[in-house]
Amino acid sequence: MSLVIAFIGARGAVMAGDMREILFSGDDSCRDRLEAELYDGRIVTDEALARRAQEIGIGVYVRDTKNKVAERSGILVGEVGETEKGVVRSRRLYASAGRYAIADFEDGCMTVVSQGTGSTFIVLGNAIAKQVTNRCIRDTWKGGTPRDAVRTIVLAMETAARTTASVSERYVLVQTPASRDLRPLLDEDARRGEERSNSAE
Template sequence: MSLVIAFIGSQGAVMAGDMREILFLGDASCREALEAELYDGRIVTDDALRRRAAEIGIGVHVRDTKTKVAERDGILVGEVGETEAGIVRKRRLYASQGNYAIADFEGDSMTLVSKGTGSTFTVLGNAVAKEIANRCIREAWKGGGMAEAVRTIVFTMQTAARTTASVSNEYLLVQTPHRKDVVTVLEKDAARAAAGRGEESGSCSG
């Protein structure tokens, strides 16, 4: 997991996602230990991640090319995910003007986690990324409009990249002014997952 953040407002929605994908190779218990250190904030820089991995004999491959946010028919879609014992789990955020939904996908099943309306920020990611994001939002957000929401999200993505090696410096930002019922796209993704055809999202896990 890394970081996806969205603002859902009365004038539209905006969403950003980092582009980091990390693959760990080696003993399962050592991988779990390294992931724990990464996701609780003990590993801040890329160099520190590589050093710590070498110390415990774990191979690490880092790519900053993963697309995790996209716009589909006026609805923004962002996704974070993880693979454990060959099982891929994804959490997906759908956002448009005034409404949003969060759903979990695993295999051919979808579980609706939450949905809501009104103006709000929503964050997906690992523990330290979410902690950083929520702190940045409290610090930067003064209750303004879309321009301030964009500035807050940019500030958050840049701060997270400096604070944890689980988030890349590179990120994508997408916006929509449209008001669409996010459940329409969510239901399409659920149907595709149930049919075993994957989800046509344009966003990917990381």
């Protein structure tokens, strides 16, 4: 789980996501310890992550090629996820001008956990990434245009990448001026999740 940031405004929505994916192998308890140190901010650089993993005997594979945000029919969609003991969990954010929804996915089941309208920032990610991002938003956002929101998001992405090895320097940013009903896309993704779950049985 790394970082997705979105701004939902009356005149459009903006979303960015980093591209880091980290795969761990080894003893469960040691892996849990390494993940805890990574996600609470104790491990800042890639070099420190590799060094710490070697110290406690955990294999780590890092790649910065995973696209976590996209635009689908005028709706921005971003996702963060994690795998624990073979169980894949993800949280997905849907946004268009003036509206958003957040859904959790596990074992092919989708649960909408939040919906809203209006103007707001939303952050998905691990503890340290969210902490850094929320501080950047609080310190820099004084209201403004979608362009101002983009500047705030870019600053937050860059600051998070310098603060934790869980976030890549590379990121993808997408925008939409459209205002769309989110329900058809939510229903479509719920059906797809069920179909994937059924096909895996």
